[in-house]
Amino acid sequence: MPVTESLELNLGPHHPSTHGVFRAVVELDGEIVVNATPHLGYLHRGFEKTCENKHYHQVIPLAERCDYMGASSNSLVYCLTVEKLLGVEAPERAQVIRVMMAELSRIFSHLFWMGTHAHDVGAMTPLFYMLREREEIMNLFELTAGGRLMPNYLRIGGLIRDLEDGFVERLRAFTDHFDRRVDEYEELLTKNAIYMDRTMGVGILSKEDAIALGASGPMARASGINWDIRKSEPYSGYEQYDFDVPVETGCDVYSRYLVRIAEMRQSRRILVQTLEKLPAGPIRASKPGVIFPPQEEIYTKMESLIHHFMLVVEGLKPPVGEVYQCIESPRGELGAYLISDGGPQPYRLKWRAPAFVNLESLGRMSKGCFFADLIAILSSIDIVLAEVDR
Amino acid sequence: MKQEEIQEKLSTAFSSEVIQAVDEFQGQIYVTVAQEKIREVCLFLKNDPDLAFDFLSFVGAVDKYPKKPRFEVVYQVYSLKRNHRFRIKALVDETEEASASIDSVVSVWPTADWHERETAEMFGINFNGHPDPRKLLLPEHWEAHPLRKDFSALGNDQDTPDLPPRVRN
Numbered sequence: 001m002p003v004t005e006s007l008e009l010n011l012g013p014h015h016p017s018t019h020g021v022f023r024a025v026v027e028l029d030g031e032i033v034v035n036a037t038p039h040l041g042y043l044h045r046g047f048e049k050t051c052e053n054k055h056y057h058q059v060i061p062l063a064e065r066c067d068y069m070g071a072s073s074n075s076l077v078y079c080l081t082v083e084k085l086l087g088v089e090a091p092e093r094a095q096v097i098r099v100m101m102a103e104l105s106r107i108f109s110h111l112f113w114m115g116t117h118a119h120d121v122g123a124m125t126p127l128f129y130m131l132r133e134r135e136e137i138m139n140l141f142e143l144t145a146g147g148r149l150m151p152n153y154l155r156i157g158g159l160i161r162d163l164e165d166g167f168v169e170r171l172r173a174f175t176d177h178f179d180r181r182v183d184e185y186e187e188l189l190t191k192n193a194i195y196m197d198r199t200m201g202v203g204i205l206s207k208e209d210a211i212a213l214g215a216s217g218p219m220a221r222a223s224g225i226n227w228d229i230r231k232s233e234p235y236s237g238y239e240q241y242d243f244d245v246p247v248e249t250g251c252d253v254y255s256r257y258l259v260r261i262a263e264m265r266q267s268r269r270i271l272v273q274t275l276e277k278l279p280a281g282p283i284r285a286s287k288p289g290v291i292f293p294p295q296e297e298i299y300t301k302m303e304s305l306i307h308h309f310m311l312v313v314e315g316l317k318p319p320v321g322e323v324y325q326c327i328e329s330p331r332g333e334l335g336a337y338l339i340s341d342g343g344p345q346p347y348r349l350k351w352r353a354p355a356f357v358n359l360e361s362l363g364r365m366s367k368g369c370f371f372a373d374l375i376a377i378l379s380s381i382d383i384v385l386a387e388v389d390r
Numbered sequence: 391m392k393q394e395e396i397q398e399k400l401s402t403a404f405s406s407e408v409i410q411a412v413d414e415f416q417g418q419i420y421v422t423v424a425q426e427k428i429r430e431v432c433l434f435l436k437n438d439p440d441l442a443f444d445f446l447s448f449v450g451a452v453d454k455y456p457k458k459p460r461f462e463v464v465y466q467v468y469s470l471k472r473n474h475r476f477r478i479k480a481l482v483d484e485t486e487e488a489s490a491s492i493d494s495v496v497s498v499w500p501t502a503d504w505h506e507r508e509t510a511e512m513f514g515i516n517f518n519g520h521p522d523p524r525k526l527l528l529p530e531h532w533e534a535h536p537l538r539k540d541f542s543a544l545g546n547d548q549d550t551p552d553l554p555p556r557v558r559n
Contacts, residue, residue: 041527214501
């Protein structure tokens with residue numbers, strides 16, 4: 001009788017495939033994963049606690065640092081939540097530009113996911129291809145507000161400033177050729193026999209499990225759930241755009257790849273429509289004492305200068321109440337639950353981070369698979385550790 | 391279903407001792423339920439064919455220190471089938487002898503696992519019947535509950551022993 005003994009292997013916290021500092025203790029039977037136990041918290045910064053000690057406006061850059069791959073999605077959900085609390089709505093132009101930023105950050109995030117995921121399963125080339133388009137998007141971000149990774153462009157009630165001259169033309173140039181670029185990535189991976197072998201039938205997450213484990217975004221849509229918050233509960237005027245929600249039923253790593261690739265094409269479609277639509281008008285709502293007055297007015301009008309000064313020093317004070325608002329971030333349901341006690345700081349901000357919840361299904365998906373597949377499965381979740389640990 | 395209809399349905403299914411309060415803000419209704427009935431209410435939310443709350447967005451908590459009862463445990467639910475959202479809460483308190491505790495809802499929505507582990511370590515609330523009550527984000531040996539209102543954002547030497555020393559004011 002041969003004696004069998006399971007082996008405990010420590011994966012991470014510093015390992016290239018964990019995309020940050022993530023540690024899992026993996027119990028192995030030969031090469032088969034018996035159990036994978038994630039250990040989180042290496043990047044825990046106390047985001048929620050910090051927010052309780054900041055003015056409402058000061059939370060925006062902190063929020064963008066949660067999911068730095070889709071930074072504008074974070075500031076969007078935060079701004080929408082505070083606006084809901086205040087009963088303010090951003091003007092039409094600001095909403096269209098917000099959609100632009102959100103969709104650019106979706107492409108940005110999916111591109112980087114595709115590059116690093118392909119790299120994890122042994123395909124080096126896509127990483128270099130996607131960096132080219134990612135650079136274009138970073139240049140666009142830089143043009144809006146200066147930041148390349150985290151533009152910090154959105155403000156409560158609208159935007160910090162209007163689009164820079166030349167932004168529209170450059171975005172149009174980007175949308176003109178981006179679909180062909182996605183074709184190029186697909187040529188590298190979609191029908192690549194090695195890639196298909198590594199990903200098809202790997203990391204199965206059934207529809208029932210996906211719902212039970214709270215998976216959202218591309219993870220849920222790759223498991224046959226037709227659910228996109230942009231369609232089911234539209235915000236920022238998403239109901240006016242024509243786009244499809246890609247759904248796959250393979251429930252595996254390959255399906256998640258297909259969903260994200262299709263989503264990039266849909267985001268491009270939305271970007272084209274925002275360019276057609278882009279109305280003229282103000283970029284910030286007008287509500288003295290709550291929303292910052294336009295920059296020009298600060299230099300010319302006494303009242304505006306006073307409002308601006310008071311807002312910076314004392315912060316805005318929303319009415320007592322609580323709201324939950326969620327959006328479709330590149331990773332899924334990104335939500336903010338915000339409580340105001342009437343003071344200038346959030347009383348409580350609970351961040352519903354999609355990467356955190358999606359990671360929960362790692363154990364379920366990796367049970368019984370090969371250890372090498374665990375790496376493919378982990379990267380198919382598309383985690384951003386800064387968002388997981390907050 | 392509209393928020394009012396969901397609330398109506400909850401109020402007819404449970405007695406007034408269970409439904410302790412109904413509040414509304416900006417069109418979002420939230421219901422406070424008796425803490426010992428939380429699992430029962432959650433099961434009803436999930437299994438009722440009209441409500442069908444099959445998706446749990448998050449479980450979180452709020453510290454209302456120095457108010458009593460001190461904590462609110464918040465459940466934000468969504469129905470993929472019916473496309474509606476709702477929020478319920480339960481009030482829990484701690485005493486000199488016992489820490490705050492409430493029944494776990496992991497058996498209702500498995501996703502509650504990590505949410506409850508995080509809430510437990512951040513606020514010091516026990517989730518009875520949780521299948522894996524280890525810490526999630528914080529070090530095992532920390533005794534502090536950082537999201538409590540009486541915990542300083544800077545930490546202190548006893549509660550956060552392995553943080554580097556720094557200037558505190």
